[in-house]
Amino acid sequence: xxCRNLHCKTGKxxxxxxxxxxxxxxxxxAACPSTKDYEHVCGTDxxxxxxxxxxxxxxxxxxxxxxxxxxxxxxxxxCKYIPRCTDYEVDQFPLRMRDWLKNILMQYYxxxxxxxxxxxxxxxxxxxxxxxxxxxxxxxxxxxELLLHDFEKNYHMYVYPVHWQFHQLxxxxxxxxxxxxxxxxxxxxxxxxxxxxxxxxxxxxxDKDKLIALEEWCHCFGIKE
Numbered sequence: 001x002x003c004r005n006l007h008c009k010t011g012k013x014x015x016x017x018x019x020x021x022x023x024x025x026x027x028x029x030a031a032c033p034s035t036k037d038y039e040h041v042c043g044t045d046x047x048x049x050x051x052x053x054x055x056x057x058x059x060x061x062x063x064x065x066x067x068x069x070x071x072x073x074x075x076x077x078x079c080k081y082i083p084r085c086t087d088y089e090v091d092q093f094p095l096r097m098r099d100w101l102k103n104i105l106m107q108y109y110x111x112x113x114x115x116x117x118x119x120x121x122x123x124x125x126x127x128x129x130x131x132x133x134x135x136x137x138x139x140x141x142x143x144x145e146l147l148l149h150d151f152e153k154n155y156h157m158y159v160y161p162v163h164w165q166f167h168q169l170x171x172x173x174x175x176x177x178x179x180x181x182x183x184x185x186x187x188x189x190x191x192x193x194x195x196x197x198x199x200x201x202x203x204x205x206x207d208k209d210k211l212i213a214l215e216e217w218c219h220c221f222g223i224k225e
Contacts, residue, residue: 011056026060027053041188042079044072073184075191085196090203093196094221095147101161103139106131123164130157151222162221166214178212 003014008024015025032053039051045067049055055073062068075082085093108118109127119127130136136157137150151158167174169182183201190197204212204220215225 010052011058011060026063027057029054029057029061032057037078040078041076042074044070044074046074046079048078072180073188075188077192080192082191082195085199090196090199092144093194093200095144095151096194097197097200098151098158098162098221099137099139099142099147101165102130102158105161105164106136106139126160130160133157158221159223162218162223163214166217170214176214178217180210183212 002016002020002022006014006022006024008014011027012024013027014022016022032051035051035053041049041052041055043049043055043058049058052073055071059068059071062071105119105127109124109131112118112124133154135154137146137154142150165186166178169178169186170176172179172182187197187201200220201212204216206216206219218225
C-alpha cells in the first residue's frame, strides 16, 4: 500500500496517481462519515459542521484564500450565542479554572485506585498529597469568595494542577511554549461552558507573541514565581 507510510494532516487524504505515487489531497467534505449531534463542531465562521472531518476538509478546499486562513475549530458542539466576557468575569475565571483542574486530577487519581493508567507514578505521588489532605475543598458549585479564600489558605494544593495542565498541552513539541493549536483542544471543549476562556488566553499572552510561556501561564493563574 503506497499510502501506508504517508501521513496526511487533518482535512486531507492519501491519493495514488496513475504512476503509483502517493500524495495528500483535500478530502471531499461530503465524503466524511456521518456524525451524531453531539459530535457537531462550530467553526470560527460561526457555521456548524457535522464534525471535525467536514470542518478541516472545507478548510483544505479553501487553502490559499483569506477565508481558508481564518477558518479554525472554534468550539465543540453546534454554534450558539456566546455572551461577551466582562472584566469582572475574566478576573474571576482563574478561580474556577484552578478549582476545576484540581478536581480533574482528583478524579484521575480515584480512577487509578481501581484501574491504573491515567496518571504516571510520579504524577500519582504528587496528586496523592492533595487527595489525602483533609483540608481539601471537595468538588462543588462554590462561591467566588470561598474559592478565593481556599486559594489563599491552601495555595500549595493549586500549584501542581496548574503546572500539570500546561505540560499536558505542551506536546508538539515540548518547548515550554503553548501555541494556538496546542491550546485548541482545551479551549474548544470549554468555550460552551466557560465563555471567558478565549479572552483569558488572549490576555495570558503578555508579550503578544501569540505564544504562552510557562511563566505567563502561571502568572495568569496567580502562581508565584
